Amino acid sequence: MATHWKVRPYVLTAGRTRTRRPLLVHTLVSVPHYDPAFAAGLLPEVRSLYEHARQPCSVAELSAMCGTSLGVTRVVLDDLAAATRVWIYPDVYASQFDPRLLEKLRDGLRQLA
Numbered sequence: 001m002a003t004h005w006k007v008r009p010y011v012l013t014a015g016r017t018r019t020r021r022p023l024l025v026h027t028l029v030s031v032p033h034y035d036p037a038f039a040a041g042l043l044p045e046v047r048s049l050y051e052h053a054r055q056p057c058s059v060a061e062l063s064a065m066c067g068t069s070l071g072v073t074r075v076v077l078d079d080l081a082a083a084t085r086v087w088i089y090p091d092v093y094a095s096q097f098d099p100r101l102l103e104k105l106r107d108g109l110r111q112l113a
């Protein structure tokens with residue numbers, strides 16, 4: 001029995017599209033205390049996010065590494081944070097339009113070019 005491709009993200013997020021706290025693409029996330037028994041009980045996509053976050057990563061990096069959409073990644077990380085399984089670092093920028101952040105993004109894009 002094949003599962004429709006749109007069903008899986010709905011199952012992972014329980015239909016939610018919003019998070020309890022703002023998780024911007026540059027927000028850093030990490031796992032403070034990795035628990036292999038906890039990881040074994042997670043759905044594959046959630047487990048992948050949990051395991052990749054063992055090293056501090058941005059929300060966007062985790063989304064790309066795990067192949068999940070940004071929206072799903074945000075909701076799943078928010079759930080893991082609510083269960084105190086991941087740590088969400090406070091943003092050092094006042095907003096996503098902070099000139100320092102935009103300059104940092106610009107410089108990063110120049111390095112990729």
